[in-house]
Amino acid sequence: MKTSSTNESDTNNTAPTTYYQFLEISVRELLIEKGVLSAEDIRNAVKEMDSRGPELGAQVVARAWVDPQFKQSLLQDAPSAVKTLGLDIGPVQLLVVENTPEVHNLIVCTLCSCYPRSLLGLPPDWYKSREYRSRAVREPRSVLLEFGTDISDEVEVRVHDSTADLRYLVLPQRPAGTGHLTEDELAALVKRDSMIGVTEVCFSAI
């Protein structure tokens, strides 16, 4: 009997080869057979995951740059504020921290890999690496330099350690010379790493 693998989707074209890939299939099929989860639940959760990416965070940042009132509510109550943009971040608490000329913020999860997934998608590998998690809290300026970000000594660096219940998103500084850009053009400038805080947003007028 062929049971309902979620694997038949065309998004999967590589046959499993490793023990852990076989283990994944086994656990999934057992959970489905036992009625604990349905194949559809899993498919939908993957679809939901695929629909989330840094462009959502960028949209939030761009709005905060052009709309001071939105920015204020974003910093006070991020879940409610992003809801007004039609974004739902689920039950997890989210705190948006603002970069200013005086303060640069950086986010990390020293325990595991907590990340503002609802607005940035799944985290990059380096965010989950031993190197980043160990050193971001101990020598954040050196870590920032490794990303090409040189934060002046006069600027305070604040590191935020995420948890399963509280995630952070950095609101980067709007770069100079962007006064004429539309909200969409601004959003296009905002990359994932700037919302983690390892880079700043750049703009060069051509």
Next chain:
Amino acid sequence: MGGLEAGHVKPTEHDYEFWEKNVDAMLVLLTSKSPKLMSVDQLRKGIESLPPDAYEKMSYYERWIFSITQALQYNGVLTTEELSRKLEEVQSRYETEEV
């Protein structure tokens, strides 16, 4: 591991494979059902209990599926027998398909 010595951060990333997304999806579902079938703390406990050399050798989602499997057995959602039977079946299924 916050605060430990470690080397430079290598800016690595990869597109998540389908099986990795499935592992992630299962955890999301198992931890958000009411009542929960396992907790995020259990996931972490399982990962943190790995010996350092195993931890280093395994990829991120390999650690996750390992820990999820442990927790589901501990919580009585799956039995060890069911699991080993299924694992054997799945492995032989793909081996025959290969030929």
